[in-house]
Amino acid sequence: MKHKILVVDDSYYMRVVLKNLLSDAGHEIVGEAGTGEEALKLSESKDPDLIMLDLILPDTTGLEVLKVIHAKKPDQHVIIVSAVGQDMVVEEALENGADAYIVKPFNEENVLQVIGEVMSNAKS
Amino acid sequence: MKDREQEYRELFIAEALHEWDEMNRHIVELEKFPEDEQFLSEIFRLLHNMKANAKAIGFNTISELSHKLETIFSLIRTNEIEFKEPISSVLFKGIDMLGNMLRNIDDENALIPDESILKLLDDIISEKEIKSDHRSVLKNYAPSKVSLSDLIYIQVKKLDELMNLVGELIIDRDRIASIAERNEDIELRHVSSHLERVTKDLQTGIMDARLVNMGNLFNKIPKIIRDISKEENKLIDLSVTGQDIQIDRNILQKITDAVLHILRNAIAHGIEKPEERIKRNKPEMGSLEITAHSDKDIVIIEVRDDGNGIDVEKVKKHAVSGNFISADRVNDLNEKEALSFIFEPGFSLSDKITEVSGRGVGLDIVKNTVDSIGGKVEVISRFGKGTTFRLILPNSIALTGALLFEVLKVPYAIPLIHIESVSRIPTSHLHFVGKSAFIEIEKETIPVLYLREFFNSGIYRVSELVVDGDLTQNLIIVSYNNRKLGLIADALIRQQEIVVKPLQNPIADIDLYSGVTVLGTGEVCLVLDVPSMSRQFSIKRNPVELNENI
Numbered sequence: 074m075k076h077k078i079l080v081v082d083d084s085y086y087m088r089v090v091l092k093n094l095l096s097d098a099g100h101e102i103v104g105e106a107g108t109g110e111e112a113l114k115l116s117e118s119k120d121p122d123l124i125m126l127d128l129i130l131p132d133t134t135g136l137e138v139l140k141v142i143h144a145k146k147p148d149q150h151v152i153i154v155s156a157v158g159q160d161m162v163v164e165e166a167l168e169n170g171a172d173a174y175i176v177k178p179f180n181e182e183n184v185l186q187v188i189g190e191v192m193s194n195a196k197s
Numbered sequence: 198m199k200d201r202e203q204e205y206r207e208l209f210i211a212e213a214l215h216e217w218d219e220m221n222r223h224i225v226e227l228e229k230f231p232e233d234e235q236f237l238s239e240i241f242r243l244l245h246n247m248k249a250n251a252k253a254i255g256f257n258t259i260s261e262l263s264h265k266l267e268t269i270f271s272l273i274r275t276n277e278i279e280f281k282e283p284i285s286s287v288l289f290k291g292i293d294m295l296g297n298m299l300r301n302i303d304d305e306n307a308l309i310p311d312e313s314i315l316k317l318l319d320d321i322i323s324e325k326e327i328k329s330d331h332r333s334v335l336k337n338y339a340p341s342k343v344s345l346s347d348l349i350y351i352q353v354k355k356l357d358e359l360m361n362l363v364g365e366l367i368i369d370r371d372r373i374a375s376i377a378e379r380n381e382d383i384e385l386r387h388v389s390s391h392l393e394r395v396t397k398d399l400q401t402g403i404m405d406a407r408l409v410n411m412g413n414l415f416n417k418i419p420k421i422i423r424d425i426s427k428e429e430n431k432l433i434d435l436s437v438t439g440q441d442i443q444i445d446r447n448i449l450q451k452i453t454d455a456v457l458h459i460l461r462n463a464i465a466h467g468i469e470k471p472e473e474r475i476k477r478n479k480p481e482m483g484s485l486e487i488t489a490h491s492d493k494d495i496v497i498i499e500v501r502d503d504g505n506g507i508d509v510e511k512v513k514k515h516a517v518s519g520n521f522i523s524a525d526r527v528n529d530l531n532e533k534e535a536l537s538f539i540f541e542p543g544f545s546l547s548d549k550i551t552e553v554s555g556r557g558v559g560l561d562i563v564k565n566t567v568d569s570i571g572g573k574v575e576v577i578s579r580f581g582k583g584t585t586f587r588l589i590l591p592n593s594i595a596l597t598g599a600l601l602f603e604v605l606k607v608p609y610a611i612p613l614i615h616i617e618s619v620s621r622i623p624t625s626h627l628h629f630v631g632k633s634a635f636i637e638i639e640k641e642t643i644p645v646l647y648l649r650e651f652f653n654s655g656i657y658r659v660s661e662l663v664v665d666g667d668l669t670q671n672l673i674i675v676s677y678n679n680r681k682l683g684l685i686a687d688a689l690i691r692q693q694e695i696v697v698k699p700l701q702n703p704i705a706d707i708d709l710y711s712g713v714t715v716l717g718t719g720e721v722c723l724v725l726d727v728p729s730m731s732r733q734f735s736i737k738r739n740p741v742e743l744n745e746n747i
Contacts, residue, residue: 083242083246084212084246084249084250085208085212086205086208086209086212086213086250087246087249087250087253089205089208090205090253093201097420099424129241129242129245129246130242131239131242156245156246156248156249156252157245177249177252177253178249178252178253179253
């Protein structure tokens with residue numbers, strides 16, 4: 074299944090890695106953002122099926138972005154991709170409606186698998 | 198070969214060095230304003246990225262050091278540690294050491310962190326303070342001199358602008374040279390010859406700056422081939438060579454889709470399914486070779502498969518049924534001529550059009566793309582044995598080698614890439630069929646255009662050549678899509694590098710000319726569009742009927 078994905082990460086390196094991984098797997102990258110502000114803008118204009126969202130951003134946190142997005146579009150699929158691995162943060166993200174949480178550095182196969190699971194649940 | 202791992206590594210280092218500079222800027226500010234949350238959170242964010250990215254790429258010691266520093270800064274943010282001496286000095290040392298590791302990332306020794314600094318960082322994390330002052334014994338990792346990156350990024354657009362300016366300069370240079378000649382001005386000649394050297398070096402320099410490795414495209418191919426072959430259930434033994442060949446970045450960009458199209462075709466329609474290959478006594482795995490090599494100013498890309506090849510008879514049949522040629526003429530075509538139909542718009546060999554497209558569908562686009570940059574595409578195919586597509590491309594976009602010639606005292610140019618040969622032939626070698634002329638060269642009958650007639654059809658006639666013309670003629674054989682066309686010019690002037698400028702309105706729509714150039718004499722010289730001429734005059738596959746209205 075091919076999905077329209079928005080990649081949000083403040084590291085250019087990490088965005089390139091994610092974009093390559095996702096587009097090689099056949100997904101379409103509809104946009105990339107390095108700040109929360111850009112992320113919000115693109116989530117509206119590009120209407121992605123899925124947002125890969127980093128937590129620590131220069132202007133805000135991924136959690137704040139997640140809340141704003143869900144307030145406007147409650148069924149937006151979001152997977153958090155962050156190097157922050159504390160249980161508390163993971164729980165908070167999931168409680169706020171993230172579909173999944175991937176801890177950086179990630180295993181590439183694993184990322185694709187999580188996307189597959191999140192998006193197939195979405196259909197049913 | 199620059200593979201993806203190498204690319205990621207370079208990306209990581211470039212970003213990490215930049216972030217390290219940022220970090221230093223912020224920590225200096227933080228020393229002045231220890232309470233400032235903004236500086237703290239930025240330093241924390243940068244270390245956090247450094248930790249994650251370094252770990253992802255396998256620089257574990259960098260990741261661990263960043264992690265320790267990140268932890269301390271997060272403790273400062275939560276007010277568990279105060280940013281002040283002696284802790285702040287240890288943090289400065291830690292960040293200096295991080296910078297030293299990043300700057301010397303290829304040196305294994307530099308990647309081994311200084312245990313005494315790590316120990317102090319650990320102490321800060323666990324004890325929230327440093328008991329004794331170790332600062333004086335710590336090694337200094339601060340860079341001894343300021344170094345700026347040796348690499349800069351530059352937008353292709355800026356290089357395009359520079360290249361255009363060089364084009365203008367060359368036109369003026371040639372004009373100065375011809376003024377110097379005309380006036381026999383020795384001093385101006387000296388200036389002019391110096392100017393010529395300088396512009397040449399400038400031009401080479403800018404062209405050089407625009408070159409990129411073919412690897413930029415070729416390194417993406419294995420993954421693409423893997424995916425297509427899976428979709429198509431084919432087994433492919435891929436070989437890619439020539440990654441180091443250099444080519445203009447814009448040319449590479451333009452031909453990328455064309456190359457991918459040819460590759461898709463080769464797998465979808467060339468290489469047979471494994472079971473079919475076994476039946477045909479071929480290895481189960483189809484061979485697909487992609488090579489690039491360069492020869493002077495051109496780059497040749499070849500895509501060779503050992504698949505089914507193209508059935509020339511089928512091509513002829515489709516050419517007739519698709520009204521590309523009449524049934525009685527199709528059999529006169531040689532194999533090469535017949536194969537060239539696959540590049541015609543709307544020509545298809547596929548009975549049903551699949552997603553990946555039939556062999557032929559889209560090849561006209563491949564051809565258009567290659568034409569638009571002054572290149573050529575050739576196909577060689579042996580039915581049952583395989584197909585080779587060859588793209589012959591200029592390695593640089595701005596200057597075109599051209600032959601200048603004269604018709605009725607007016608200069609014209611033809612890009613060398615379209616010229617097969619130039620010769621002086623006895624007029625008696627021309628054959629006439631009705632109003633058209635032909636010449637036989639190596640058993641091939643080539644239609645010949647008498648350019649005087651072509652440009653002034655009301656006054657001149659090719660048939661006059663025999664009656665009262667010269668005994669010999671200047672014949673330029675041009676070729677396009679395997680179709681040759683002879684042109685008879687009044688005189689050949691010389692070979693020259695020209696800057697082709699697009700035609701402007703209102704004459705931009707005349708498709709006989711691909712553009713215009715200004716010669717050293719200041720004369721405007723039209724550049725003939727060989728693809729368009731050959732479409733008009735040899736698509737009918739002879740006999741050539743000159744349109745009276747031209």
